[in-house]
Amino acid sequence: MKALLRSCLICCALLAAMWAQAATPSVAVYYGKDATMSELALYDIAVVEPEHGYDPVKFKQTWPNSELYAYASVAEAGDDRAYLSKIPAAWKMARNGVWQSTVIDQTPEQWPAFFADEVIGPLWQKGFRGFFLDTMDSYRLAEKFDEAAQQDGLVRVIKTLNERFPGIKLILNRGFEIVPRVKGLIQMVAAESLFRGWDANLKRYIDVPAKDREWLLSQLQTIRERDKLPVLAIDYVPPHDRDATRATAKKIAELGIIPWVADSVLYTLGIGTVEAQARHVLILYNSSDYPTLNETAAHRFAEMPLNYMGYIADYADVRKALPQNITRDRYAGIITWFGGSIPDQRVKDVRQWLANQSQQKMPILVLNTPGFAVDRTLPFGVRSSEGAATQPLKKAAQASIYGFEMQPLPPSFDYEGWTLAPETLQKSQQLLSFDDAKGKRFVSAAITPWGGFVLMPYLIEEVPGTNQSRWVVNPFALLQQTLRLADFPIPDVTTENGRRLLLAHVDGDSFPSKAEVPGSPFAGEMLRREILELYRIPHTISVIEAEISPQGLYPQWSKQLESIAQRIFAMPHVEIASHSYSHPFLWDHAPPRVGKEDKEVNLNLHIPGYVMDLHREIKGSVDYIQKNLAPPGKPVGVFLWSGDTAPSAEALAISDAAGLLNLNGGDTSITRNKPSLTEVMSWGIRKGGHLQVYAPITNENIYTNLWHGPFYGFEKVTETFEMTDSPRRLKAIDIYYHFYSVSKVASIKALHSAYKWALSRAVNPVFASEYIRKVQDFYEFSVGKDEHGWRMRGPGQLRTVRLPDSLGTPVMKGSINVAGYQKGPDGYYAHLTSSSAQMQTQTVVTPPKQAYLVDANARLSSWQPQADGSVSFSLQGHVPLEWRMYLPQGCSLTTAQNAAPSSASSDSLFIRSFRSTQTSAKLKVQCRAL
Structure with missing residues (x-):
């Protein structure tokens, strides 16, 4: 046993020495519940509350x-810990009232085994292999102690843990x-409050006195130099003060100490050697203004620009208690809209909540109307005119972001x-303002010290005599400048x-039609x-059960219809989806969506005796x-929403519980007749913790006036494809339609037109399920910044990041798990190769010395660069391969069998195009020493 223990101690000592020689890890210490797994993955080590x-x-x-x-708390047990009741009374030596915990005596012989069995053991069984041991010095809270x-x-305790685990x-x-006695058994030493601390008794943040800081710094430096262990300093700053948080982390890091x-x-989520990018924007709305969340103005108009810029919209209904965990991390x-x-x-309550958020330095953008009288109780420095302007009014200022899709009306x-x-x-930038007849200034839109505002009607204007709208102000510039994005x-996801x-x-719909x-x-x-026989690209095909089953509406045809469906679903380029049992029009039957007189409640295929059941x-x-x-x-694997495509949170939960991906809704249909971004929707919408994913482009029903004609109307979908690609790529190409589109000659021709347009472009064909998973990843994807550049983490399906012009292009030599990049209509698109990537960027473009992938119509299933500049990689697609x-x-490309691809051509001095008749390939770039 002694030999085994000695062997373990030697191994641990070697591990500790290796760790000390390795790069200093980034560490987060996070006991909250709101961060996603990908946000925590931005750090090499993330300490969490395991409960x-x-x-x-x-x-x-x-x-x-x-x-x-x-x-894991060693010398204290919180009142909420299940194992507290198992601890003998004789082992309880003091009470920590500030933190509601009991101080545990470390001297009982049985204590190390108890701690290993009751505290660490269950966590080890769950898969934890690293532990943050807190309250090491709490015995000093007791009146008497040895x-x-x-x-x-x-x-x-520490030796027992190393023996047991x-x-x-x-x-x-x-x-x-x-520490000198256990340095071979531990990985790191932490301490709290080097520069900034928290006084638990006074409940306030404090600056650490110089004397205390010098003592603590001496302890940490001694451990780092004498024991060759990394050290971590955990400091405390008000969560709204990101500038102070950032500055404190920098001061700690400059001392050679890992900061948090x-x-x-x-x-x-604080700041350490990595700072996570805040990607959420909270939108306040009034549920009594709209039948469903899908129909709110903020969701219809503001969420798409936010998504495009990488941000996630969360919603809070002002009719309910507003959330209290809205912090700058x-x-x-x-x-507000x-x-x-x-x-x-x-x-x-809403007024006070907004005032509190503003005082916490959270940028606020007020859109359309504030929803209540603006007075001195808000720290906004504004007053409503309340009709006090004396006519006539003359325009005083109009910023360049106005006149986006139409000029502001008088x-x-x-x-x-x-x-x-x-x-x-004095501190604001007027975006649109007017002077009245008395020379008094009235402002309709401005960027202010606290955020900004745009008042109706100078946000979105309805086009007279139509059901169309236009942005009066550039929404991308407005959001970025007012919220300081x-x-x-x-x-x-495009x-x-x-x-x-x-x-x-x-x-x-209409599978049985003739x-x-x-x-x-x-x-x-x-x-x-x-x-399907002609266009061998991925398709997601659905049926409505009641239209084809023997117990459905057409039992006399059911055998034939089922046989057709079976043949379709057997095709290798078809994935299977459901379009429901009875094709409900409404998926949300909660008020105010459904009133007593609402005839759409029971609008579905008429099945005798059937009552709607989700x-x-x-x-x-x-x-x-x-x-x-x-x-x-x-x-x-996929469920396609029917009818109004606005499922309730309950419907989404049922779909998720069944392991289904879901799609449809959104109705993106911008065309030359409706040339407005108000016709372009977001990636999806979240309800009750569940995500509805929108179809990128709407179906032919919209282009054919709800199938009243013209039946060739779907030809205009190519306009939507074009207008969602330039000047910004806002959507993937989605050829989305119903079975009834193959029932008329004109609509069939329109379908061929859409397919031929899409296949004449440089595209990457995917199944709907693959697209859906990318959208899901968008809401989980995390971006952070460290001294080396950008850290990116995601579940692994979304493999593209778009670089705004301010970031330039990737630096291939300084990036990890980045295969290449391609110039798009609105910046460079960088290709990631896994769920984790590190990227440096440069604004001055210099020709790289490394080979890289320019583009491909397939997914990278592997990418393995070597130190000599060579790269082994694999492509897996759904159609014959094309890549550049x-x-x-000094670099050349071969297949795994050392043979050239089936065809190749040169596009420029160093860019070469390749084709293959296969849908997958193992390839290698070989280069002479760089």
Whole structure:
């Protein structure tokens, strides 16, 4: 046993020495619940509260270079810890009332085994291999204690953990005196409050006195130099003060100490050697203004520009209690967008909430109307004119971001603007303002010290005599300037490996209808023959159970219809989806969406005796398709929403529980007749913790006036494809239609037009399921910045980031898991090769010396660069391969069998194009020494 222990100690000593020689790890200490796994993966080590349900095994599998460590208190047990009741009374030596915990005596002989069995053991079983041992010095809170005996007990605890759990990694929070005795058994030593601290008794943040700082710094430097261990300093700064947080982290890092600076209870994502980019924007809305969240003005108009710039919209209904965890670590700003006045009983709370957020330095953008009277209780420095302007009014200022899709109209007779207090006016940039007949200044839009505002009607204007709208102000510039949104590598769902994504999906409507062609075949058969046999790109095809099953509406045709569906679903380039059981029009039956007189409540296929049931529509229809129509081993993986495509949170939860991906909704349909970004929707919408993913482009129903004609109207979808690609690539190409589109000659021709347009472009064809997973990843993707550049983490399906012009291009030599880049219509698109990447960027473009992938119509299944400049990589696609490589002088491309690709051509001096008849290839770039 002694020999085994000695062997373990030697191994641990070697591991500690290796760690000390390795690069200093980045560390986060986060006890909150709101950060995503990808945000925590930005750090090499993320210490978490294990009671919050983290899965360290799955985390490590996704991000092998990052690891979750579990918090564990050694000398204290909080009142909420289940094991506290098992601790004998004789071991409880003091009470820590400030933190609601009991101080535990470290001297009992049985204590180390108890701690290993009851505290660390269950966490080890969950997969944790690293632990942050806190409260090492808490025995000093007792009135009487034997310090040497307590320290001996702590040493026994650490030795016991190393014996019981080989390979365990430990970070000590303080315990300086015992470090020389256990330095071979621990990985790191931490301490709190080097520059900034938290006074738990006074409940306030403090500057650490110089004397205390010097003593603590001496302890940390001694451990680093004498014991060759990395040291971590955890400091505390108010969460809203990101400037102070950043400055404190920098001061700590300059001392050669790993920094982590966060709030007093470590519930926010602080700043260390890595600073996570805040990607969330909270939007306040009034649910009484709109039937569903899908129809709110903020979601319809503001969320798409936010998504395009890389930001995620969260929503809060002012009719309910507003969230209290809106902090600068994860939120970049707040937007309010109300249609009118908010309920009187909520005005006081909303006003106070906004005032608190402004005082916490959170940027706020007020759009359309504030929803209540603006007065001195808000620290905005503005006053409502309340109709006080004296006509006529003359334009005083108009910024360049105005006149985006139409020029602002002259003020109406009942015009209301805001007057700005002199100090606010001096510090603000007027975007649109007017002077009245008395020379008084009224402002309709401005960038202010606290954020900004745009008042109706100078945000979005309806076009008279139409159902169309236009942006009066540039929404991208407005959001960026008022909320001070930062530029960063933007996770992009439109593109992969430099090529715009192409998907095709079909709603099951009218599968049994007869095509108006000789022989009158069923639409299902017509689609198979006319489209699927001709265009061998990925398709996602759905059916409506009640249209084709023997128990459905057409039992006399069911055998034929099921046979057609089976043949379609057996095709290798078709994935299987459900379009429900009865094709409901409404998926959300909650008020105010459904009133007593709403005739759309029961609008679906008429099935005698059937009452709408969400489980039957979703899971039931999928079970029918899987059992009767799908080939063995080919699952039904996608659910396509029907009707108004606005599912409730309950419907989304049922879909998620069934393991289904979901798609549809959004109705992006910008055309030359409707040339406005108000016709372009966001990636999707989140409800109750579930995500509805929108179809990139809407279906033919919109282009054909709800299938009333003209039936060739879907030809205009190519205009939508073009206008969502330039000047900004806003959407993937999506050929989305119903089975009834193959029932008429004109609509069939329109389909061919859409396919031929799409396939004449440089695209990357994918299944709808692949696109959906990329959108899901967008909401989980994280970006951080360190001294080496940008860190990016995601679940692994989204593999493209778009670089705004301010960032330039990737530096290939200084980047990890970046395969290349391609110039797009709105910046460079960088190709990532895994769930984790590191990227340096440069604004001055210099020709790289490394070979890289320019673009491809397939996914990179591997990318393995070598030190000599060679690269081995694999492409896996759905169609014959096309790709382009940047091959500097001395570099050449071969297949794994050392043979040239089937065809190649030179596009420029160093860029070469390649083609292959295969859909997959293993390739290698070989270069002479660089």
